[in-house]
Amino acid sequence: MNERLEAGRYWFDQVYGEGRAEGLIDMQSGLARDLARLGIEVNFGDIYSRPGLTLAQRELLSLAALVAIGGLEPQVRGHTRGAVRVGCTATEILETVIHTVQYCGFPKALNAIRVVTDELVDLGVELPPGREAATD
The missing domain is CATH 1.20.1290.10 (AhpD-like)
Incomplete structure (x- = not known):
């Protein structure tokens, strides 16, 4: 598992509750799972993990x-x-x-x-x- 996805899962779960990142991925199927993972990686692993806010x-x-x-x-x-x-x-x-x-x-x-x-x-x-x- 990549570092960005791990960071994204951490921050997503901080906002929405423990295990919610995995739940978002699990509610998708096929290629849609890739989009959910990308959302967690980019939005939470890259953006929410930044300092300053x-x-x-x-x-x-x-x-x-x-x-x-x-x-x-x-x-x-x-x-x-x-x-x-x-x-x-x-x-x-x-x-x-x-x-x-x-x-x-x-x-x-x-x-x-x-x-x-x-x-x-x-x-x-x-x-x-x-x-x-x-x-x-």
Whole structure:
């Protein structure tokens, strides 16, 4: 097994939980397994393993990029779970999505915030009140 794949498995499991990297590969078949391995190698073995950003920062940045691209709800769900797992608060996660609106527009941000909110609720994370609730 190569060094990059081992590093990728380590960092993937740090974000998503023990054995999750192998689970991602195992859920594929044939050549699709190669793509899953490459994703773990490149995204986590090369990128997530770099110094300079914490896992929490990386997860918030990943969420922002996915929101801006749009139409990637399963990945938004997964990175929301990852963000919670590495210590991001609900406020940090939701504010990251809100921040993207100025770059990607309301439709993408609104779609994503629904996915993120639903995932946070499913995880049992308490949602922060909105600003209007704080001023009432």
